[in-house]
Amino acid sequence: MSAADRDAPFRIEVVDQENGWPVPLVSLTTTHQVEFVTDNAGVIAIDQSDLMGREVFFDVNGRGYEVAADGFGIRGVRLTPERGGSARVEVHRTIIAKRVGRLTGAGQFVHRQQFSEPPAGFTETGVYGCDSVQLATHRGRLFWLWGDTTLARYPLGIFDSSSATTSLRPLNHDRPPLQIDYEYFRDDEERLRGVAKMPGSGPTWLSGYVSLNDHEGQPHLVATYTKIRPPLEAYERGLCVWDDGTERFERSQVLWSKTDDSPEPPPAPMGHVALWNDASGHRWALFGDPFPTMRMPATFEAWQNPQTWETLRPQAKLVAGDGTEKAVRPHSGSIAWNAHRNRWVTVFMQRFGDPSAFGELWYAESDAPTGPWGPAIKILSHDNYTFYNPRVHPELTDPDSPYLLFEGTYTKQFADSPPPTPRYDYNQILYRLDLQDDRLQPAHGASLE
Incomplete structure (x- = not known):
């Protein structure tokens, strides 16, 4: 030796x-x-x-x-x-889903590096933890956006949305070891910075993140913002637009400010976005978490005009496809068209699941993005840990791939005081679901008429 x-x-x-x-x-x-x-x-x-x-x-x-x-x-x-x-x-x-790896946070290869085996091109980003992801394709790049972000120097180092871009296909493969090279937006001193500092005190949270073309064919990256004050109280909501020059979001219009006469916000384009061409050829932007609660023509002008917004009533519960036929109530998640299944698919977190109240993830299918959604199959489970706000990633695989990738936020929050998992807690983890798995057959074979 x-x-x-x-x-x-x-x-x-x-x-x-x-x-x-x-x-x-x-x-x-x-x-x-x-x-x-x-x-x-x-x-x-x-x-x-x-x-x-x-x-x-x-x-x-x-x-x-x-x-x-x-x-x-x-x-x-x-x-x-x-x-x-x-x-x-x-x-x-x-579990049915296969774990691919951690997408965010420090020390993704901390043990391997102790054997002098750093992955080619891998560098530490400076992110230690971050909340749920939003993703949009804009001007030939994938634009990633996260909520409150933990840095080495402070737990809430960025509270007005951190962001990065990657190529359209940032994964060389869909199996571990996982590595994505994010190009984070930074300040003049190369420090990570927020991209959505809307006027007003407190954090800024973004949702309904999508790139929409205007009538001249020019793309606009847009989102709905919410201003938050202690203790997690929303007090303003509005629309914001990405400025390609300054690489920041700018407020477009205020939709709601909290008052005694208006204590609750009106419907707005929130959640994850799916683009859909209906049978008559009309193209729609669908907003939901997981199922669509709003639709509008998929144009920048329609997004700016609340008169074009149409609220939808999402399906409140699904039936478990495990033979129990118990009711499964969705809490958060997303939908996507899947060419391999020739159907719409969803991955969602169950509301008050078992054994984890907010850590049980399910899969289901539908012939239309607005449902009805068929029997649900549990694909991921946690014992006293949370895995919330899952986001399906059709962008990361070939259109006809038999594999579905999805990520979510792994965190001790909303669980019964578990010890935090070092480096993984409050970060995004990617999973792969094999759509050919026989255990998904109850979802595949369901008639949804």
């Missing part, structure tokens, strides 16, 4: 026993509560002297991936860490 090997950490690689893929977000915890969490390459580097040269039991928590339980019901592995040594841990996937 070389001197370098004698000083090297002990390497653990956690892989899916089905296909050998590395599995991010798997925790290995010792009997004295030292926790290690796999990075995007499924790697853990152990460099602690108290663990070297002795058999160590690691409790394994894979959040949808597991090892076999022993006679006491404990799921773990015994390893003997040695400097320069390595071990491979195979886990069995219990």
Whole structure:
């Protein structure tokens, strides 16, 4: 063994026993509560002297991936860490969706880098955590936007929306290890900055993010903004438009200001956006979270004119396709047209699910973007952790791909005081759903007439 090997950490690689893929977000915890969490390459580097040269039991928590339980019901592995040594841990996937990796936050390859194996072109962005994603295609680029963003220097480092762009196809593959090279908007000193500082105190949250052409064919990136004051009270809502010159959103018009006479905001273009050509050839922009609650002609002029907005009544509940026929009530999510299924598809978070109140995700299909939506199949589950605001990503795969990618916000918020997962908490995680999986058949085979 070389001197370098004698000083090297002990390497653990956690892989899916089905296909050998590395599995991010798997925790290995010792009997004295030292926790290690796999990075995007499924790697853990152990460099602690108290663990070297002795058999160590690691409790394994894979959040949808597991090892076999022993006679006491404990799921773990015994390893003997040695400097320069390595071990491979195979886990069995219990969820339908496959975890691809973490899209945001620091240290995505923190363990792999300890073995001098940095991914080609990978750099730290300075983002430590961020809230839910919005995504639009604008002027030949993907424009990504996130809510409140955590930086190293402060928990709420950016509270008026961080943003980045990528190429139209930023993924080289749809399996781990995951890496996206975001080009974040920064200030003159190269520090991350917000892009939606609307007038008024408190955070600015954006929704209904989409690029729409005007009557002359020019694209405009637009959104609906909401101003927030403690304790999470909305007090103003309006429309804003991206300025391609300053690379910031500018207020276009105020739709509502909170008063005693107007305590609640009127309907507005909120949520995720799906573009749709109906049977008569009219093109619509549909806004919803997950199902459409508003539609308008898909033009910049129509978006500016509330008289063209038409409110819709979304489906309030779906039926579980697992044989129980229980009611499943959507809370948040998105829809997309899927050419492989020749149907509209949705991934949504269940309202007050089990075992996690806001961490159970379901899949369903429809022949039309406005429903009806057929039987729902649970594809992702969490034990006392939240995974909210899922966003389907048809932009990241070929149009006829049999795989559906979606991401969501992984956070301890709204759960029963779980310990936060280091580096992963309050960040975006990407999953892949195989639409050919037999377990989705109740959704595929449903007649929706």
